[in-house]
Amino acid sequence: MTKFIHDFKVLQNREVSKGYHVLVLQCLQQLPAIFPGQFAQLLVENSPSTYLRRPISIYDVDPVENTISLLVKVVGSGTAHISALQEGNTLNLVYPLGNSFSLPEGKKVLLVGGGVGIAPMLLLSKFIHSHGKEVSVLIGGRTSADIIEPDQYAKYATVGITTEDGSLGHKGLVTTHSYFDSVGKYSMIYACGPDPMMKAVAGIATRAGIPCEVSLENLMACGIGACLCCIAETTSGNKTTCVDGPVFNVKDLSGWDRSK
């Protein structure tokens, strides 16, 4: 897939929850096709302490408005800079990068997102729903503040919510939600979030014999397969998260304990 460097105009920056921003960006050129799971490298301009771009998942795409949305969680000075962008500002992106989630064969699928890891799941819900599948989305977080825009999925999926403190939805980790009680009905499970969450989901899927794809958030420098910093260990050697990933089938990832 062809990569582009484009300037985008910030149409909207809404703080959807404390520390989480959704940026709606209009491309000054024609948007290329973008698939669920792909990401962009964001240039952080005029930041005195950071140098590298920031890899951010593509949250949504509107081909009619020629816009994309990004969900950004403030974790350091780079993301703080991006989150402070205002309407009318310009943001430079290298995109669309990485592979994408694959379309499932069966009828029902489960999508699991933890915290900011929910970011690729909106576009994935739309994509899978548009292929006539039944989508369930499970959104997990520490508190209700980590549950980002659950209403966005209503048109495409049934939505389950878990929080560790019980402030919204079911109290507990995502893996304790009732969606996992009858996990056998799903033909595919997708997960993105903290590693322990993805590994737990991958374990359940593997034991139930269900294919599972995860999106890794490895530390990254170039985003285009040049530096080999972001590698994931796979059964066929080290692969880049930026080009060969970020989406991997868990059966291909080494060191993911799927038997327990």
Next chain:
Amino acid sequence: MADLSVDIGTLHLKNPVMPASGTYGYGPEFDDFYDVSRLGAIVTKACTSKHREGNRYPRMVETPMGMLNSVGLQNKGVDYFISTIYPAVSHYDTHIIVNVSDSTVDGYVEVAGKLEALEKITAIELNISCPNVKEGGMAFGTSCPMAASVTKAVRDVYHKTLIVKLSPNVTNIAEIARAVEAEGADSVSLINTLLGMAIDIEKRSPLLSTITGGLSGPAVKPIALRMVWQVANAVKIPVIGMGGISNASDAIEFLLAGATAVQIGTANFVDPMVCVRVIDGINEYLDRHNCKSVNEIIGALRA
């Protein structure tokens, strides 16, 4: 439009700008952004005698105005390079310089010998300065006798242009440069990364799997510039300068300090177009200063 061409060994480069090894893959990674043949040369990712998986994740951490990496020379080995990568890059209408590394002198000699047969590979860059491998690498570049012996051994089997890439992790880089010049190196390139370290204070653990790694990016530029100036004053062979170059004015500083050409590394990650922007910017500077050739500014520091 000034004449941007420069000579390094037997290579006549159309301009003095090339990417630094390890930051550019092999070239195709940048095909979507511009015509890679515009570069003075392509410098590939390191090539070793055997397949190497490199170091474990995490291999990078961002630091103020730069980054540490400990990739550890991940590559599929020289035979794979010859069978699979070379055919995919040999169409480029520019010089292709292969960065050569290994853990032993015999390994360096094996890789260099095999590469000599490839028509489009017009030079090699001997990497005696990688800080991220346990054996070899930087060990060859931090002592004059070791640097001299590996250069001599490779010189004996490799008859095209031989560039030796120097480590900044030494007390006197000019001595190392003179040692490799004496053994027949056609050029030296510098600096490789500076050995550095970063710690997660909450976990009290290192942020790289290897604990230490190589620092690059704008943070290292003043040190790199100083070393290039010192080496350019110490040797007669052309110097290729690098370290933190992010734009044309950075590159021009290196040329004024005595570099005949420059390499651009970490900045490729931030601006994939940086190499061509630097070529255009040098040209604009030369026009503005009424220079007919880039050679007029090489070593033209007024001190």
